[in-house]
Amino acid sequence: MNADTPQHQDLKLDKTFYGKKLISWKAPDYHTYDRGIGWYIIFGLLTFGTALITFLTDPASSGIPVACICLVAAFYLWVHREGEVENEVTLYENGIDIDGSRLMSWKDFDGYWFIEDQHSRLLVLESNLWNQDRVRILLGKNKTDKIVKAMEKIELAKMPGKRENSFDLWSRVLRL
Secondary structure, three states: OOOOOOOHHHOOOOOHHHOOEEEEEEEEOOOOOOOOHHHHHHHHHHHHHHHHHHHHHOOOOOHHHHHHHHHHHHHHHHHOOOOOOEEEEEEEOOEEEEOOOEEEEHHHEEEEEEEEOOOOEEEEEEEOOOOOOOEEEEOOOOOHHHHHHHHOOOOOEEOOOOOOOHHHHHHHHOOO
């Protein structure tokens, strides 16, 4: 690379297409749960028990599966060792910006709905694209009615009857 080549890190995302800013808030990347000592004991017992059963089933060839079980458990605990990583979420008239790195147009979504319970509050954007999953955004300290008021200014259908799938529900219940 020669000295005349511009650096790609210096490029900024163009937000002018997305129109007027409606609301902005800081929200964690994922919901961190206050796991007690009991949760860690059960996690350790399940990990150790699974590894032990795998070993006892076939001691001669269980080395790799046991190592994989232990590595997956260690990786899970390592990923969740830190606290929340806060993202700046901004709703615009024509799209949403998540932490300045992910700009998405409202045209990519069918509608939105909310998940609210005692532990978490999320805005869920349902996608109409075959290659895009639904987008789940924590609301942070914002009140849901502020977000609803901002979302009313957007031509995106509210889907009040929607519910989260079983995997997401059990992930929240088990605090995974």
